[in-house]
Amino acid sequence: MxxxxxxxxxxxxxxxxxxxxxxxxxxxxxxxxxxxxxxxxxxxxxxxxxxxxxxxxxxxxxxxxxxCEPALKEIAVDVPAMEALLKNRRSVRVYKNKPVEREKVAHLMDMLRWAPTAKNLQPVHWLLVDDRDKIHELAKMTVQWLDQNNAYPGIAAAWETGEDMILRRAPLIAIAHTATDALIPLVDCSIAVTSLELAATSYGIGSFWAGFFMMAASRHAPIAQYLNLPENHAVYAALALGYPKFKYHHIPERREAKVTWL
Ligand SMILES: Cc1cc2nc3c(=O)[nH]c(=O)nc-3n(C[C@H](O)[C@H](O)[C@H](O)COP(=O)(O)O)c2cc1C
The missing domain is CATH 3.30.70.20 (Alpha-Beta Plaits)
Structure with missing residues (x-):
């Protein structure tokens, strides 16, 4: 340096x-x-x-x-705009039958390079899947894993009737992975996925955290094999994305902030 x-x-x-x-x-x-x-x-x-x-x-x-690109002279987003962004973000699980354009995905990936990472190590890798058959396969393997562990039987039952409660037939899955010996891998990948979730809304793209898939991917060997991640890498966070089929007309209530000052 x-x-x-x-x-x-x-x-x-x-x-x-x-x-x-x-x-x-x-x-x-x-x-x-x-x-x-x-x-x-x-x-x-x-x-x-x-x-x-x-x-x-x-x-x-x-x-x-x-x-270098010049930094803004003023803050980029004012308080009402930020509040609106945070309150109006919803977990979107029902999608239009429309792919997410790869150019938009590339732009989002580029923006995310500025997400904070522990010690600025920038360790996050993305594995993107927009092939419907592959997404179906990932959901199927996750259902199998849940089934093997007798967990959430309703999910396997729904799968049998053609309903995907794991990845919800989303047209795009973004998987954040990194080396297991990275400094704070779970936090870095979670920040990256949270940033993606918020950034995607600016393109009108909805998303939800694919929590069941994330858990299965780090515990169920067939999924790890299928993903073919680099040696020593693991999945730490994943997001399903697509264009929302429905609009939200109300903001659901949330618990009061639990805050104390020391
Ligand atoms: C770590 C994490 C895992 C999640 N896993 C799933 C999941 O597997 N499936 C799902 O439909 N939603 C999942 N969610 C979304 C939550 O259910 C959702 O954030 C919560 O119900 C609040 O709804 P909202 O995001 O619309 O405000 C997950 C969220 C987080 C943060």
Missing amino acids: QIQINTEKCKKDKICIIECPFNILRENSEGFPEIIPKAKDVCMRCGHCLAVCPSDALTFDGLAPEN
């Missing part, structure tokens, strides 16, 4: 030094920021030093500020 300081632009305001989460930067004898040599390996490459510099003076590992 390296930083270059444009000494003509740098105002010596120390903002980059204060911002660095791991205190890797210090002032040099002339008052410009520099990396503490011993601390160099601690850098998690979050890029905050570059992002926070108001004078465009800091280049991070060859990435110059002029080559």
